[in-house]
Amino acid sequence: MNIGIIGAGAIGLLFAAYLSEENHVRIFVQNDKQKQVLLKQGIQLKMTERVSDHDVTAETTYENLGKCDLIIIAVKQYHLTTVIPQIKAHSNHKPILFLQNGIGHLNYMESLSNPTLLVGVVEHGAQKFGEHSVLHNGIGKTNVALFKGSYETLQEVKSLSSKNFIFSIQDNYEEMLIRKLIKNAIINPLTALLNIPNGELIVNDHFREVMRGVYNEFEKIFPQLNQIVSYEEVEKICRNTGENRSSMLMDFELKRRTEIDAILGVPLEIARERKVETPMISLLYSLVKGKEYKGDSE
Numbered sequence: 001m002n003i004g005i006i007g008a009g010a011i012g013l014l015f016a017a018y019l020s021e022e023n024h025v026r027i028f029v030q031n032d033k034q035k036q037v038l039l040k041q042g043i044q045l046k047m048t049e050r051v052s053d054h055d056v057t058a059e060t061t062y063e064n065l066g067k068c069d070l071i072i073i074a075v076k077q078y079h080l081t082t083v084i085p086q087i088k089a090h091s092n093h094k095p096i097l098f099l100q101n102g103i104g105h106l107n108y109m110e111s112l113s114n115p116t117l118l119v120g121v122v123e124h125g126a127q128k129f130g131e132h133s134v135l136h137n138g139i140g141k142t143n144v145a146l147f148k149g150s151y152e153t154l155q156e157v158k159s160l161s162s163k164n165f166i167f168s169i170q171d172n173y174e175e176m177l178i179r180k181l182i183k184n185a186i187i188n189p190l191t192a193l194l195n196i197p198n199g200e201l202i203v204n205d206h207f208r209e210v211m212r213g214v215y216n217e218f219e220k221i222f223p224q225l226n227q228i229v230s231y232e233e234v235e236k237i238c239r240n241t242g243e244n245r246s247s248m249l250m251d252f253e254l255k256r257r258t259e260i261d262a263i264l265g266v267p268l269e270i271a272r273e274r275k276v277e278t279p280m281i282s283l284l285y286s287l288v289k290g291k292e293y294k295g296d297s298e
């Protein structure tokens, strides 16, 4: 298959490395320096016990998007404003797979006329080093679901699976995204604001009370929430990833923009539309925005 990947950050490089084993991968990047490094050296995929090199084609313009059988969008949600016009201009008939955290990408997807659109939730952990190296530091899987269009494409994506890189089909895209959203929405802002690893949230009854309160507010926004993901599952993630620093805490530490708008901003808009009061979620949103605004992670 000819696969196009937009974005060569941690997730873009990870997907490109694995998928290039059996497919031709074109990776669309923003700067010429990264393009040259990728063309000359390929992608270096690091795992605990081995390092491998993977050849890809790299481009800084988007004309060749139309040559791809599947396009994977691996940029952050807040980058979509620049990517969506390129999709509309060069590949409005191709299947697209969106991998963003949160639910902010759904509005963008609704604006596309592509017949087949897919969403994915990445459970792998990946960290980028330099222009072309990626560390696969957590082997999980990628859940994929149909947003609209052909189920056949979903099966083709599943068939791209390999030993350490599995795609698993999910029936309901909304439930799949909400299941991940709730975990990110409760764990990420609190760990980022408190500067603590995930596990510390559940050994402190005061923090647990706040977590439960945020969950209850989400249940007011999404009344079926408890049938999709329970509060106990959120605590389980904290236990299972106890030593981890959440991606939002790492964004603060590295002075990068966070994904707070996709994680809390869009649910807050839905709450407003549904006339639901969510004071705790609003407070967390404003605190993260405020801290981001100052550009100060101390």
Ligand SMILES: NC(=O)C1=CN([C@@H]2O[C@H](COP(=O)(O)OP(=O)(O)OC[C@H]3O[C@@H](n4cnc5c(N)ncnc54)[C@H](OP(=O)(O)O)[C@@H]3O)[C@@H](O)[C@H]2O)C=CC1
Pocket (backbone or CB within 6 Å): 006, 007, 008, 009, 010, 011, 012, 028, 029, 030, 031, 074, 075, 076, 077, 079, 082, 083, 099, 100, 101, 122, 123, 124, 125, 126, 127, 128, 259
């Ligand atoms: N990293 C992880 O372990 C996980 C990440 N995710 C999710 O996956 C998504 C991607 O995350 P991640 O890879 O970590 O993010 P990164 O910030 O590492 O990568 C995003 C990349 O997109 C590039 N980019 C931005 N705009 C464009 C554009 N118009 N054209 C081409 N490239 C562009 C950026 O380039 P530049 O550097 O030049 O700005 C950057 O390399 C996020 O939504 C994240 O939440 C989900 C689960 C795990």
Ligand SMILES: CC(C)(CO)C(=O)C(=O)O
Pocket (backbone or CB within 6 Å): 183, 184, 187, 188, 198, 237, 241, 244, 245, 246, 247, 248
């Ligand atoms: C589930 C969680 C909170 C694990 O750290 C995560 O996905 C993140 O940090 O973004």
